[in-house]
Amino acid sequence: MLNVHAKAVDPTVDGGAQLQQVVxxxxxxxxxxxxxxxxxFRYGGTLQKIAVKLPVMLNKFFQPTEMTSQDFFQRWKQLGVPQQEVQTxxxxxxxMDTDVTNAKVNKTLLL
Known part of the structure; x- marks a missing residue:
């Protein structure tokens, strides 16, 4: 399940113009x-419908962030909202094959 928020845009787009919709x-x-x-959307008075598969991917931690330990723990404590943490x-x-698992973990650690 996804929660989607889209910023409002002008309901009319002139021919040849572009706009950006932030989602x-x-x-x-x-x-x-x-x-x-x-x-x-409507084009020439006719309703148009388009279904687009979204390339949704996790991206919150792709880039490292440098911070002091105080800043880190302040951010960590802000994650106390139940919607921000899930355990299943x-x-x-x-x-599980223990030998295969150990090999994969050790290979990852060597990279």
């Missing part, structure tokens, strides 16, 4: 299929 998407639960954004416990569908 913020917050993932509220896991999903496997790409979310679809349904766009509706589930049964594995297949048994």
């Amino acid at each position: 913020n998407i917050e993932c509220l639960s896991d999903f496997t299929d790409a979310p679809v954004l349904d766009i509706q 416990i589930f049964k594995a569908q297949h048994p």
